[in-house]
Amino acid sequence: MKIGVLALQGAFIEHKNVLARLGIPSVEVRLPEHLTGLDGLIIPGGESTTIGLLAQKWGLLEPLRAFARSGRPIWGTCAGMILMAREVVDGLPNQPILELMDITVRRNAFGRQVDSFEADLPVPVLGDPPFHAVFIRAPLVERVGARVDVLASLEDGTAVAVRQGHMLATAFHPELTGDVRFHRYFLQLTG
Amino acid sequence: MEREWGTDTVKRGLAQMLKGGVIMDVTNAEQARIAEEAGACAVMALERVPADIRAQGGVARMADPEKILEIMEAVSIPVMAKCRIGHFVEAQILEALGVDFIDESEVLTPADEEHHIDKRKFKVPFVCGARNLGEALRRIGEGAAMIRTKGEAGTGNVVEAVRHARAVLGEIRRLTTMAEEEMMAYAKEIGAPYELVVETARLGRLPVVNFAAGGIATPADAALMMQLGMDGVFVGSGIFKSGDPVKRARAIVQAVTHYNDPKILAEISRGLGEPMVGINISLIPAEERLAVRGW
Numbered sequence: 443m444k445i446g447v448l449a450l451q452g453a454f455i456e457h458k459n460v461l462a463r464l465g466i467p468s469v470e471v472r473l474p475e476h477l478t479g480l481d482g483l484i485i486p487g488g489e490s491t492t493i494g495l496l497a498q499k500w501g502l503l504e505p506l507r508a509f510a511r512s513g514r515p516i517w518g519t520c521a522g523m524i525l526m527a528r529e530v531v532d533g534l535p536n537q538p539i540l541e542l543m544d545i546t547v548r549r550n551a552f553g554r555q556v557d558s559f560e561a562d563l564p565v566p567v568l569g570d571p572p573f574h575a576v577f578i579r580a581p582l583v584e585r586v587g588a589r590v591d592v593l594a595s596l597e598d599g600t601a602v603a604v605r606q607g608h609m610l611a612t613a614f615h616p617e618l619t620g621d622v623r624f625h626r627y628f629l630q631l632t633g
Numbered sequence: 634m635e636r637e638w639g640t641d642t643v644k645r646g647l648a649q650m651l652k653g654g655v656i657m658d659v660t661n662a663e664q665a666r667i668a669e670e671a672g673a674c675a676v677m678a679l680e681r682v683p684a685d686i687r688a689q690g691g692v693a694r695m696a697d698p699e700k701i702l703e704i705m706e707a708v709s710i711p712v713m714a715k716c717r718i719g720h721f722v723e724a725q726i727l728e729a730l731g732v733d734f735i736d737e738s739e740v741l742t743p744a745d746e747e748h749h750i751d752k753r754k755f756k757v758p759f760v761c762g763a764r765n766l767g768e769a770l771r772r773i774g775e776g777a778a779m780i781r782t783k784g785e786a787g788t789g790n791v792v793e794a795v796r797h798a799r800a801v802l803g804e805i806r807r808l809t810t811m812a813e814e815e816m817m818a819y820a821k822e823i824g825a826p827y828e829l830v831v832e833t834a835r836l837g838r839l840p841v842v843n844f845a846a847g848g849i850a851t852p853a854d855a856a857l858m859m860q861l862g863m864d865g866v867f868v869g870s871g872i873f874k875s876g877d878p879v880k881r882a883r884a885i886v887q888a889v890t891h892y893n894d895p896k897i898l899a900e901i902s903r904g905l906g907e908p909m910v911g912i913n914i915s916l917i918p919a920e921e922r923l924a925v926r927g928w
Binding site for chain 2: 449450451452453454455456472487488489491492495496499520521532533534549550553554555556557558559560561562563576577578579596597615618619
């Protein structure tokens, strides 16, 4: 099995490090040809406008959509979640996104950096204990489509982890904590 | 669900999200929007870019909050702002304004010639400049969530940034080959907290993100710093003091992503117009060098 990590900008090395700890080889994806031979793809945290512009400039938007249509799993964390959404609130006008999941995501939903936080988040599909989640200038899911499952919510009911078939999106950063359960869950989607 | 704000993880985490990106100096809303549209991962809100601070002289202070707010309103990406070394009240003001990162910067005139800010007291993360490993670890010990080379700001000359990057990375390489019993003496020698010396040896890198800054003016400069092992790049005067800021900003963003691909670097370096005029460091009088500020 080989997993790609979109390496246009952001915290892609952190995801590669977790995959290495799990014994999974990974490659950095910067150009369309880097998608060949991959069994799954992670879109990391970073700045969604930057990643979107770079993906557009290097002709990655359509190959990434084709990758999703081929049934191979994709997981977006934070900025990656924004890129996977069908609709973005508070994005840049014409911000390039992939529109892979039937969700509406609000960018910078919690405010500025001083509002960034960490908390123990119950995630039923991962069992006990709760998952320690780090939210950094994080987005949240404002609308969840009919075919989308909510995997985790904040106490006010806001969805922060969602799955639609082989696609996964989290508003927080499992790659920043020592807990590998979310990465294991994603790897299971490769079948 | 207990929420915790302003933790080391959250502060260092934002710096991790900036990696592989370009942070651009901007002095007004229009420049900020140009930077965001070019793909900057953050902007540094300033009244004057370092090249102008250098040219005009006088005491350089924190920017007018009005200016910083104008830039915060103009863009959706993180906004950083500079305070003077040791000026913790300027830092308090910047935190109150809601900036996303504070640069305790040698580019401004220092307010304290012995002490830096106790950065652990703040919820907002700080970035600080460093010329060597000891300086980097002292700043991290004070709570910095991100380190950058000092370089020599406002010169368009990358030589000092290269010197500082090589110093930090070379010292880390030396540290990783050291026996544990040698580390206390080494910590004393470089004036760094022992625990951070041991942690750096174990990680084989700084415990926080490490960017290049000071004198970067071309896509090739940016890729050079990335190939040396930096996590990302600050560009100060290099963009808006050049002939075609839009084109140059875009090209430097592309260069940081594709830093290891000379064919792509050749392509994006074509026809960028005039770069900023550079200054030879040896021609700058010792008292006008910014990198020596900081203790």
